């Protein structure tokens with residue numbers, strides 16, 4: 001994930017970063033990762049809090065060799081696009097595997113890891129990642 | 136202490152990171168004798184793992200096995216000596232990851248390798264007194280040994296969590312008795328601003344590990360009218376493989392009752408998680424009606440003991456999350472250089 005680390009924005013995003021909890025539009029089904037008053041697709045105001053399932057399917061992935069700031073020691077890392085059973089697509093890092101272990105269509109599960117460390121304040125940013133299931 | 140009839144283990148979970156370094160690889164680097172290694176290999180956390188992430192993983196498994204909603208949990212206490220923050224609680228972060236509400240007590244506990252069972256004392260008391268219905272007791276560490284120190288061969292990473300709730304035959308196990316035994320013993324310490332702990336060599340055995348472990352185990356048995364033959368599994372803290380086996384020998388415990396809990400040979404000493412991971416491994420195979428004696432040891436020094444009776448719920452609950460053997464199987468061997476990088480030991 002290549003967002004710049006800022007304490008307030010991380011703190012506001014923790015519901016989704018920590019628990020994959022977001023806002024589902026009960027009229028059209030659109031899922032929002034951040035708090036909203038109005039559905040970005042159908043403009044409905046009927047948004048309810050929902051936690052995404054822990055099992056997802058890998059759509060595709062890429063290996064990143066270019067470090068983001070404060071993530072220089074953790075190269076290369078894998079970023080994947082995954083899809084929940086009801087079609088919500090989310091982007092996230094994939095951990096605990098090598099790129100050659102991955103194939104589009106395979107099942108992954110959510111886990112919880114360090115995402116980075118904010119340089120000056122040295123605050124640790126935690127959040128979800130995906131990994132192959134433990135059998 | 137009187138018999139407890141007021142709390143039980145509703146769910147349990149352990150977590151082992153997938154990296155391993157062989158003790159012989161550490162011996163190769165420092166020119167040590169490979170014939171005298173305390174363990175075979177140890178578990179090493181990945182760069183994106185720490186005490187908080189491993190606690191969250193183990194606790195998640197405990198919640199899956201318990202089959203309860205995280206909002207029913209009213210306490211989370213983590214025992215560790217490797218908190219990611221010197222000042223900032225680990226428990227609050229783990230609580231929010233798991234979806235435990237703010238109406239919860241939380242504190243990180245310290246007592247070297249027995250901090251995890253100290254969390255069990257506190258959480259089972261909160262449940263027993265009726266102040267909360269469910270609570271999490273966690274032991275987790277990313278233990279560090281100074282390069283080329285004897286501790287470097289064994290200091291490992293791992294976590295274990297117990298979800299404590301009201302007693303029931305539907306639980307994984309019920310807590311029958313508890314005991315604690317502590318003294319001021321200078322066997323191992325770390326002052327503030329020091330990166331690595333100091334230990335006093337041979338002093339760590341007789342007056343430290345054995346005195347407290349044996350006193351605690353003997354007392355909890357004697358106080359409650361039990362003998363070794365009443366207990367089916369003995370789980371001891373494992374700074375290496377030899378110490379728990381020696382303790383068993385002194386107490387006259389058959390090896391078949393202590394070996395099922397031995398984890399140090401294949402994952403090392405995971406400090407505050409160690410005896411609780413041993414307990415998880417035993418719960419993976421124990422049958423309803425069997426009795427387990429858990430005795431931790433923490434430098435400084437002290438031991439906590441618990442007698443647990445395995446309940447009927449174990450049978451259907453144990454398969455709801457990964458078992459010890461499954462976590463052990465995702466093994467990836469690393470060399471000393473990668474180990475140094477993973478554990479942040481490369482400093483310029």
Ligand SMILES: [Zn+2]
Pocket residue numbers: 025026027028029030039040041042043044
């Ligand atoms: Zn909508």
